[in-house]
Amino acid sequence: MRLQYDAADEAFRAELIDWLAENTPPRELLNSEKLSSAWMPDWVRAWQRKLFDAGWLVPGWPPEYGGRNATASQQMIYFDELSRRQIVRTWNPQALGIIAPSIDDYGTDEQKQRFVLPTLRAEIGWCLGMSEPGSGSDLASLQTKAVLDGDEFVVNGQKVWTSGAQHADWCLCFVRTDPTVPKHKGISALIIDMKLPGIDCRPFPELTDPDYCDFNEVFFNDVRVPKENLLGTLNGGWPITQGSLAHERAMLWIDHAYLLQLAVQSMVDLGDRIGPSGTRLGDDPKFRDSVASFQVDAMAMMAMGYRGFSKFMAGRSAPEHSLLKLFGSERMQQCILAGAEFLGPNALEVNEPGPRLWRNGSWMIQYLRSFSATLPGGTSEIQRNIIAERVLGLPR
Numbered sequence: 001m002r003l004q005y006d007a008a009d010e011a012f013r014a015e016l017i018d019w020l021a022e023n024t025p026p027r028e029l030l031n032s033e034k035l036s037s038a039w040m041p042d043w044v045r046a047w048q049r050k051l052f053d054a055g056w057l058v059p060g061w062p063p064e065y066g067g068r069n070a071t072a073s074q075q076m077i078y079f080d081e082l083s084r085r086q087i088v089r090t091w092n093p094q095a096l097g098i099i100a101p102s103i104d105d106y107g108t109d110e111q112k113q114r115f116v117l118p119t120l121r122a123e124i125g126w127c128l129g130m131s132e133p134g135s136g137s138d139l140a141s142l143q144t145k146a147v148l149d150g151d152e153f154v155v156n157g158q159k160v161w162t163s164g165a166q167h168a169d170w171c172l173c174f175v176r177t178d179p180t181v182p183k184h185k186g187i188s189a190l191i192i193d194m195k196l197p198g199i200d201c202r203p204f205p206e207l208t209d210p211d212y213c214d215f216n217e218v219f220f221n222d223v224r225v226p227k228e229n230l231l232g233t234l235n236g237g238w239p240i241t242q243g244s245l246a247h248e249r250a251m252l253w254i255d256h257a258y259l260l261q262l263a264v265q266s267m268v269d270l271g272d273r274i275g276p277s278g279t280r281l282g283d284d285p286k287f288r289d290s291v292a293s294f295q296v297d298a299m300a301m302m303a304m305g306y307r308g309f310s311k312f313m314a315g316r317s318a319p320e321h322s323l324l325k326l327f328g329s330e331r332m333q334q335c336i337l338a339g340a341e342f343l344g345p346n347a348l349e350v351n352e353p354g355p356r357l358w359r360n361g362s363w364m365i366q367y368l369r370s371f372s373a374t375l376p377g378g379t380s381e382i383q384r385n386i387i388a389e390r391v392l393g394l395p396r
């Protein structure tokens, strides 16, 4: 197991830290707007572009894509330093983490040229059309269909939970192109212009904030998509769903590791608040025990992540990473719940200063919001199935 970074890695870290110190937008700005996943006001685009121009948006990518061919350990340093500082590099995470890499992996030269750089430069925003009312965890059962008619696919059906669809320029959309073959084999991926006639986006408000709509239902009614917007081969969409979800999961474990740390730090901040019994929470031994237990788990999670990473660097498989999303998202949720329980009725107050986790909101709101972390990229139950079958080798 390798426990240190070498001199080149540390030089990379030093350069990154210096750059971030000079260039990161002020925290007030980062927290100031309720941004949906594809709504990018000017300063958001400018910030992503600044990272891109400096080679700090996607350091693992080659220089022609604005990267610096950073090694895996340097990329780990990169995510570590950003997450440690709660710096968000993009407000269109599905574009950066899933869609651009998928187009780079499966796209034609023309598609790569047309979409990858403009996406990285924040010139265009994306949504991801996977889930449907009857197809979430069982994505292969999706029903939105596309029929080839001359030079165009005609798309009909409905997606749901489509983050940021109302603001997105484009959608990477998974559709059924052959209903006669086993379900995994009849799916294709289409790049759909969200301004095409026949697309109806219906945003719906979130339980945690009625003024904030990130989720959408998206209806496709005889939408005509040019044939050249097929990504990969006809009926070859399933490996793309697997590839893109692998990218998403790779992104999520790091997020979850730090979300748990942030939740613990937020709880530490609560120590100065007065609890329901009228005393300072930090003076309550049960509160201190609880904080310590979450802190130990946060540290264990980071250690597990680094152990998996060390195996990965040595070319071995790293089952640890399958556990991290599950453990991190669930433990983070338990931590927020514990904070709310210690606060008692005060958990309903608007928090000032608030938990450092998401947009502002009371501890109760943060608790409700924490459920969403256990769903995308594979729900907790699906993660458990994966661990049971693929890591432990148990029967289906």
Ligand SMILES: Cc1cc2nc3c(=O)[nH]c(=O)nc-3n(C[C@H](O)[C@H](O)[C@H](O)COP(=O)(O)OP(=O)(O)OC[C@H]3O[C@@H](n4cnc5c(N)ncnc54)[C@H](O)[C@@H]3O)c2cc1C
Residues within 6 Å of the ligand: 094, 127, 128, 129, 130, 131, 132, 133, 134, 135, 136, 137, 138, 160, 161, 162, 163, 164, 372, 373, 375, 376, 377, 378, 379, 380, 381, 382, 385
């Ligand atoms: C914040 C957020 C953002 C999202 N953004 C997008 C997006 O941009 N685009 C998009 O397409 N989708 C998006 N989703 C949707 C997400 O991918 C789905 O919610 C997820 O795949 C689960 O599908 P579902 O909601 O249909 O639940 P279902 O699959 O219907 O599951 C319902 C329950 O049954 C359980 N379950 C299902 N199958 C099994 C099984 N085999 N074994 C055991 N338990 C099972 C699940 O764990 C869950 O508890 C987003 C979701 C969230 C929370």
